[in-house]
Amino acid sequence: MPLIDLANPSRFLALVGKMLPWLVAATLVALAAGLWQALFVAPDDYQQGATVKIMFVHVPSAWLAMAIWALMSIAALGTLAWRHPLADVAAKAAAPLGAGFTFLCLLTGSLWGRPMWGTYWVWDARLTSVLVMFLMYLGLIALWRTVEDPSRAGRAAAILTLVGAINLPIIKFSVDWWNTLHQPASVVRVGGPAIHPSILVPLLTMALALTLLFATLHLAAMRNEILRRRVRTMQMLAAQGASA
Amino acid sequence: MISLKALLIRDVRIAVRIGGGALMGVLFFLSIVTLTPFALGPDLKLLARIGPAILWIGALLASLLALDRLFAADHEDGSLDLILMGRAPLELVVAAKALAHWLTTGLPLVIASPILGLILNLDANAIAAVAATLLVGTPALTYMGTIGAALAVTLRRGGLLLPVLVLPLTIPVLIFGVAAANAAAGGTVSFAAPFTILCALTLMSIVVGPFAAAAALRAGME
Amino acid sequence: MALGPHAIFIVVAYAAAVLVVGALVAWVMLDHRTQRRRLAELEKRGQARRAGERGAGERGTEK
Numbered sequence: 001m002p003l004i005d006l007a008n009p010s011r012f013l014a015l016v017g018k019m020l021p022w023l024v025a026a027t028l029v030a031l032a033a034g035l036w037q038a039l040f041v042a043p044d045d046y047q048q049g050a051t052v053k054i055m056f057v058h059v060p061s062a063w064l065a066m067a068i069w070a071l072m073s074i075a076a077l078g079t080l081a082w083r084h085p086l087a088d089v090a091a092k093a094a095a096p097l098g099a100g101f102t103f104l105c106l107l108t109g110s111l112w113g114r115p116m117w118g119t120y121w122v123w124d125a126r127l128t129s130v131l132v133m134f135l136m137y138l139g140l141i142a143l144w145r146t147v148e149d150p151s152r153a154g155r156a157a158a159i160l161t162l163v164g165a166i167n168l169p170i171i172k173f174s175v176d177w178w179n180t181l182h183q184p185a186s187v188v189r190v191g192g193p194a195i196h197p198s199i200l201v202p203l204l205t206m207a208l209a210l211t212l213l214f215a216t217l218h219l220a221a222m223r224n225e226i227l228r229r230r231v232r233t234m235q236m237l238a239a240q241g242a243s244a
Numbered sequence: 245m246i247s248l249k250a251l252l253i254r255d256v257r258i259a260v261r262i263g264g265g266a267l268m269g270v271l272f273f274l275s276i277v278t279l280t281p282f283a284l285g286p287d288l289k290l291l292a293r294i295g296p297a298i299l300w301i302g303a304l305l306a307s308l309l310a311l312d313r314l315f316a317a318d319h320e321d322g323s324l325d326l327i328l329m330g331r332a333p334l335e336l337v338v339a340a341k342a343l344a345h346w347l348t349t350g351l352p353l354v355i356a357s358p359i360l361g362l363i364l365n366l367d368a369n370a371i372a373a374v375a376a377t378l379l380v381g382t383p384a385l386t387y388m389g390t391i392g393a394a395l396a397v398t399l400r401r402g403g404l405l406l407p408v409l410v411l412p413l414t415i416p417v418l419i420f421g422v423a424a425a426n427a428a429a430g431g432t433v434s435f436a437a438p439f440t441i442l443c444a445l446t447l448m449s450i451v452v453g454p455f456a457a458a459a460a461l462r463a464g465m466e
Numbered sequence: 467m468a469l470g471p472h473a474i475f476i477v478v479a480y481a482a483a484v485l486v487v488g489a490l491v492a493w494v495m496l497d498h499r500t501q502r503r504r505l506a507e508l509e510k511r512g513q514a515r516r517a518g519e520r521g522a523g524e525r526g527t528e529k
Contacts, residue, residue, distance in 0.1 A: 138408075
């Protein structure tokens with residue numbers, strides 16, 4: 001289906017209504033398979049022991065945290081360059097989900113760090129970059145919540161998203177540099193060059209499951225956002241009718 | 245070009261006259277640096293060690309808080325609409341306004357930093373390094389901050405929104421600024437590497453800031 | 467499923483994941499219900515108003 005057809009919100013709503021049950025089913029199947037693999041099939045890591053199981057949630061959340069910012073950046077281009085009516089709906093619906101997965105990434109990372117590093121938090125380059133990204137997600141949500149008019153808020157948020165997309169690699173580079181400068185205690189590097197297939201398969205299954213989960217939630221949140229805007233328009237019309 | 249020069253001179257004049265608030269940034273900077281030893285204790289060795297970091301944090305907060313007024317005053321009296329309708333490219337207008345803002349709030353911070361360095365027990369080397377890094381780094385803060393200032397003024401929200409949006413973007417500047425200052429004060433890495441990266445960050449933000457801020461102003465004012 | 471000496475951290479991590487995902491799902495579902503309800507209310511009120519206007523118009527023509 002060409003993208004232009006989706007510009008009609010009613011057609012998009014109909015499509016979402018048709019797709020959501022299938023997506024929910026696919027998510028549940030993938031999640032069940034992923035959790036079974038992660039909890040019962042995957043062997044313990046020789047270094048990390050059973051705590052490697054935390055990685056099956058942590059790593060996909062980190063991927064999603066980055067992928068959702070990339071998705072919002074594409075939507076931001078859609079808002080600013082093509083004025084696609086669904087672009088800022090997509091961006092707005094993605095922001096809280098992105099913040100949620102980033103938070104999950106930080107939380108599981110910290111819970112993995114306590115047994116592995118002996119502390120809940122180290123100012124490790126990766127953790128610190130994700131923390132900064134979490135701050136930027138929260139700033140973006142704050143921006144969305146500041147303005148009532150959705151199209152004005154959408155353009156402002158789109159600019160901030162793109163500036164963030166330019167800056168995130170620079171922040172990552174700076175934090176890496178800062179980290180080597182201060183020589184932290186040596187940490188167990190997760191993954192490394194080669195991941196054994198017995199770990200990789202559950203990891204990829206969980207990644208697929210969480211991505212499907214995000215897709216489901218995102219479509220549902222987009223539908224909510226379209227409905228919210230309809231309610232807003234109808235309220236404004238009703239208020240005009242009452243005053244006229 | 246003439247209109248840009250006129251705008252620059254006008255903005256500097258407005259900032260230095262009574263009620264312009266050019267010296268507020270420096271006062272805030274002074275207050276932050278004075279408060280820190282009360283939190284840390286008057287240990288001169290400790291202050292000398294973390295002095296560059298205190299000065300940088302103070303300068304960062306001072307220059308960000310002053311940004312609130314960059315477009316707000318022009319928005320209130322309607323001159324922002326005139327600027328938007330004018331023939332001069334908006335990106336250059338934003339760059340000129342940011343330059344005026346830096347001259348009246350950023351530059352005073354750089355000039356004040358050696359004196360504050362003295363009361364933090366920094367040696368001559370470190371004082372020179374902090375002043376040099378601030379001279380190169382504060383324009384990056386101002387130009388990055390124009391994005392936040394433009395968003396805040398188009399959304400008609402002042403206050404804490406601007407620092408919340410801009411502070412994460414300033415992390416690289418802070419990292420390399422403090423690293424260069426510490427390197428000159430007797431660190432293990434060379435001064436040149438972080439200092440040149442700091443220069444690169446400043447140049448980049450001089451390009452990115454006005455474009456993004458102009459886009460925000462156009463999008464918000466239509 | 468033997469979780470080794472750090473079982474508590476693994477259990478807490480998975481519980482936290484369930485909580486975060488559950489919160490996101492609950493947010494989406496509750497939001498959906500709220501918007502549907504408000505939309506239905508507005509539509510009902512709009513129909514009532516339109517009906518009322520028509521009634522007023524008919525009275526106007528009767529005079």
